[in-house]
Amino acid sequence: MSIAAVNTRNQFSGKVINILVGQIVSEVEIETPAGVISAVVTTSSLNNLRLKVGDPALALFKATEVMVAKLN
Structure with missing residues (x-):
């Protein structure tokens, strides 16, 4: 499942x-x-989506800022 209007990445x-x-x-x-x-x-919004444990779901991301740090 995906939403075509949103970048698949x-x-x-x-x-x-x-x-x-x-x-x-x-x-x-x-x-x-x-x-x-x-x-x-x-x-x-959770109630409107009627989400419950076990339901298939799609996580979509939209970020205006991402921070990156090096791990030692």
């Missing part, structure tokens, strides 16, 4: 493995072939 498909629901924002963890991706979304 910025998409990772996977499965929802954990959801931490908060009053205003919630955290969603998606297991992908590249590893686990965690996203913070509004709880109202």
Whole structure:
């Protein structure tokens, strides 16, 4: 699954493995072939998507800034 209007390098498909629901924002963890991706979304968006653990999901990235550091 992918969304054609978005650069495919910025998409990772996977499965929802954990959801931490908060009053205003919630955290969603998606297991992908590249590893686990965690996203913070509004709880109202989470409810609108009707996401639950085990659902297939797509993580899309849009970054205006990326920092890189060398690991020793």
